[in-house]
Amino acid sequence: xAKATRAxxxxxxxxxxxxxxxxxxxxxxxxxxxxTQKFSKKFPHRWFEVGIAEANMIGIGAGLALAGxxxxxxxxxxxxxxxxxxxxxxxxxxxxxxxxxxxxxxxGIGEDGYTQMSLEDIACMRSLPEMSIVQxxxxxxxxxxxxxxxxxxxxxxxxxxxxxxxxxHTLRYKFQFGKGDVLKEGKDVALLAxxxxxxxxxxAAEELEKLGVKATVVNIHTIKPLDKELIFNxxxxxxxxxxxxxxxxxxxxxxxxxxxxSEQTPRKLLRIGVNDVxxxxxxxxxxxxxxxxxxxxxFSKIKKFLQK
Amino acid sequence: xxxxxxxxxxNRARDIRVLIIKMLVEAxxxxxxxxxxxxxxxxCLYFHKMNYDPTDPLRDRFVLSKGHGVPALYATLVKAxxxxxxxxxxxxxxxxxxxxxxxxxRLPLMETSAGSLGVGLxxxxxxxxxxxxxxxxxxxxxxxxxxEIQEGQMWEAFMSAPKFKLDNLVCxxxxxxxxxxxxxxxVMDIEPIAEKLKSFNWHVIEINGHNLEEILNxxxxxxxxxxxxxxxxxxxxxxxxxxxxxxVIDWHGKAPSQEEGEKAxxxxxxx
Numbered sequence: 001x002a003k004a005t006r007a008x009x010x011x012x013x014x015x016x017x018x019x020x021x022x023x024x025x026x027x028x029x030x031x032x033x034x035x036t037q038k039f040s041k042k043f044p045h046r047w048f049e050v051g052i053a054e055a056n057m058i059g060i061g062a063g064l065a066l067a068g069x070x071x072x073x074x075x076x077x078x079x080x081x082x083x084x085x086x087x088x089x090x091x092x093x094x095x096x097x098x099x100x101x102x103x104x105x106x107x108g109i110g111e112d113g114y115t116q117m118s119l120e121d122i123a124c125m126r127s128l129p130e131m132s133i134v135q136x137x138x139x140x141x142x143x144x145x146x147x148x149x150x151x152x153x154x155x156x157x158x159x160x161x162x163x164x165x166x167x168x169h170t171l172r173y174k175f176q177f178g179k180g181d182v183l184k185e186g187k188d189v190a191l192l193a194x195x196x197x198x199x200x201x202x203x204a205a206e207e208l209e210k211l212g213v214k215a216t217v218v219n220i221h222t223i224k225p226l227d228k229e230l231i232f233n234x235x236x237x238x239x240x241x242x243x244x245x246x247x248x249x250x251x252x253x254x255x256x257x258x259x260x261x262s263e264q265t266p267r268k269l270l271r272i273g274v275n276d277v278x279x280x281x282x283x284x285x286x287x288x289x290x291x292x293x294x295x296x297x298x299f300s301k302i303k304k305f306l307q308k
Numbered sequence: 309x310x311x312x313x314x315x316x317x318x319n320r321a322r323d324i325r326v327l328i329i330k331m332l333v334e335a336x337x338x339x340x341x342x343x344x345x346x347x348x349x350x351x352c353l354y355f356h357k358m359n360y361d362p363t364d365p366l367r368d369r370f371v372l373s374k375g376h377g378v379p380a381l382y383a384t385l386v387k388a389x390x391x392x393x394x395x396x397x398x399x400x401x402x403x404x405x406x407x408x409x410x411x412x413x414r415l416p417l418m419e420t421s422a423g424s425l426g427v428g429l430x431x432x433x434x435x436x437x438x439x440x441x442x443x444x445x446x447x448x449x450x451x452x453x454x455x456e457i458q459e460g461q462m463w464e465a466f467m468s469a470p471k472f473k474l475d476n477l478v479c480x481x482x483x484x485x486x487x488x489x490x491x492x493x494x495v496m497d498i499e500p501i502a503e504k505l506k507s508f509n510w511h512v513i514e515i516n517g518h519n520l521e522e523i524l525n526x527x528x529x530x531x532x533x534x535x536x537x538x539x540x541x542x543x544x545x546x547x548x549x550x551x552x553x554x555x556v557i558d559w560h561g562k563a564p565s566q567e568e569g570e571k572a573x574x575x576x577x578x579x
Contacts, residue, residue, distance in 0.1 A: 024441070045441065046441065048437070048472070050464075050468055051464075051467070051468070053461075053464035053467070053468065055427075055430070055460075055461040055464060056430045056433075056461055056464035056465050056467075056468055058430070059427050059429075059430020059431050059433070059434065059461065059465070060430050060431070060433050060434040060437060060468070061434060062420070062430070062431050062434055063420070063430065063431040063432060063433055063434015063435040063436075063437070063438070064434040064435070064437060064438050065434070066412070066419065066420060066431065066434070066435060067369075067434065067435045067438030067439070068365065068438060069434075069438050069441070071434075085424055085427070086424075086427050086430070086461065088424075089421060089422070089423070089424040089427055090420070090421075090427050090430065090431055093411070093412075093413065093421045094412045094413065094420055094421050095412075095413050
């Protein structure tokens with residue numbers, strides 16, 4: 001059943017909080033949205049409301065981690081990345097064991113408009129050495145990813161959606177940090193997608209199939225460290241590459257894959273994402289349609305790209 | 309406080325000041341003003357007040373938020389026996405753990421990296437909060453600069469520490485009144501700072517930051533305060549102990565030459 005990855009996160013920490021007493025959660029006046037509210041009720045002594053002060057929250061999280069705790073600091077992705085200086089010094093440079101959880105990523109939030117849409121966060125986070133960046137694609141993956149990240153040591157950025165996502169995995173799925181998750185294999189084009197648009201990309205691949213185009217579809221849940229080995233192996237047998245993400249086409253997955261390809265085997269690459277513009281309000285469906293991140297938009301861009 | 313103990317602390321502070329000057333001469337750059345103003349407070353913390361063993365998870369913690377004052381902390385740790393003088397003389401040189409500003413990863417003796425002003429008090433609060441969660445008794449001390457208070461994140465931290473009732477947190481303001489562009493009063497006045505912190509529900513103590521007895525009394529007073537954090541306003545002199553540096557803003561971020569260093573050391577030893 002479709003579920004927002006933020007909701008899956010809220011359920012995951014509720015369970016993990018039972019097992020790990022060092023799991024601490026901090027929120028900045030958005031606990032209903034980030035879905036940490038249930039955790040706050042169940043573990044009131046391990047949940048802290050910092051108010052609308054994200055920089056302070058991130059700093060307190062760093063201090064907790066330096067004293068041995070495993071804090072999750074949670075807010076909208078845009079408000080976390082807006083405090084980049086604190087992330088850079090207090091968290092990243094210290095290698096503090098803090099899990100940053102940025103929800104409401106990308107234009108998929110819809111009506112709230114550009115100010116709440118983080119479209120630069122992956123680019124900024126990628127520029128920090130040793131920062132891990134993960135973006136799960138559905139409920140099943142989110143829960144496994146959160147459990148993994150709790151025992152992973154070091155700074156982590158987890159990017160989650162406001163909108164509900166259809167499942168792309170079954171319960172047999174096993175999340176492997178740093179490894180691309182191949183959902184479909186085909187020789188004509190490689191589609192590398194991340195987060196909320198993975199499902200749309202799979203749908204686009206099905207449409208391509210009707211035209212006789214066989215696509216490989218990979219869910220890149222770990223954007224850093226990127227699975228360069230998989231990309232290299234794909235580049236040996238596939239001529240054309242496409243990246244799909246709800247983020248600016250600069251610096252995110254598109255940027256990361258462009259760098260990896262040009263270091264190894266240069267290939268033609270189409271980056272689908274927000275095309276370096278300030279997006280706008282609208283229903284999530286209308287916004288995805290206008291900016292071409294729905295299955296139809298993704299399909300038609302790829303079709304055009306393949307015809308070139 | 310007995311006279312003998314005070315005398316020994318004074319000697320420690322003197323030795324630390326000498327080492328700061330030596331390090332900065334050797335490095336050729338760095339911040340003497342704010343290192344010398346912080347020295348007496350660091351002496352009281354590390355040689356008397358803090359329960360400090362870097363390997364003990366229950367140690368008291370010291371966060372140097374005004375990271376540019378780190379030569380004073382390196383020198384203190386040499387005198388306390390946790391660093392070698394030979395190593396701190398590599399301050400600011402390539403391949404050294406003695407970074408220009410504290411680097412926790414290279415040198416875990418630094419409780420946190422710092423140097424971007426305004427971020428340390430939040431980190432110190434996280435440490436104090438961890439102690440509360442675990443019901444441990446260690447204390448967290450955080451030293452901030454006066455110009456640093458101009459940073460917005462400081463005020464977020466000033467609000468949250470009383471909310472979390474962090475009576476195990478002590479914030480010490482090294483109030484030396486100077487910042488790079490001029491007197492703090494002119495650049496962006498922070499006054500009335502005592503009233504501001506009181507109204508934010510901190511326990512505020514005002515002292516002469518070079519009077520060892522006053523420093524120690526304030527640190528012990530903080531121990532007795534329940535349910536709120538303590539803010540110690542330590543009035544200090546930038547460049548304290550070296551007449552030609554005292555109160556001169558130009559010495560905020562400039563290293564002394566060999567000759568100036570020798571002159572400074574002679575003064576400190578005679579002071």
